[in-house]
Amino acid sequence: MTLKIYLSGEIHTDWRDQIMNAATGLDVTFSGPVTDHAASDDCGVVILGAEPDKFWHDHKGAKVNAIRTRHGIENADIVVVRFGTEYKQWNAAFDAGYAAALGKSLIVLNPPEHGHALKEVHAAALAVTSDPQKVAQILKYVLSGQLS
Numbered sequence: 001m002t003l004k005i006y007l008s009g010e011i012h013t014d015w016r017d018q019i020m021n022a023a024t025g026l027d028v029t030f031s032g033p034v035t036d037h038a039a040s041d042d043c044g045v046v047i048l049g050a051e052p053d054k055f056w057h058d059h060k061g062a063k064v065n066a067i068r069t070r071h072g073i074e075n076a077d078i079v080v081v082r083f084g085t086e087y088k089q090w091n092a093a094f095d096a097g098y099a100a101a102l103g104k105s106l107i108v109l110n111p112p113e114h115g116h117a118l119k120e121v122h123a124a125a126l127a128v129t130s131d132p133q134k135v136a137q138i139l140k141y142v143l144s145g146q147l148s
Contacts, residue, residue, distance in 0.1 A: 004076045011035040011037060026140060045057050048060050081096040110128070
């Protein structure tokens, strides 16, 4: 069985690469948001036209990105959402809630110090960890039924 995994959330560290490298050889495909920060921020105005007000600039980009995000989450078997330490990932909270509302299997990845702030997100998740390697171990177990 091929699993489709959507990797959502924080874009400033290599957590996606860690999971993908640890999952080498598994029958999985990965997708996720655009991780080029400038492209993600500017996609709306580049495609749809400039905005003099930063609010509308960001609004256009958020909506264009939401098309990709919703499609990816809707087509995923498992959604992994990462909350990092340096930036506030409000979009990650939306992605986690959206995935949960669709009945998707949700894995949340965050530093332990954010446990209390994310308790409602954790309640919707089937697994919570702070280690990308644990996500890959979960995928291995789901596919094989065996522990590493």
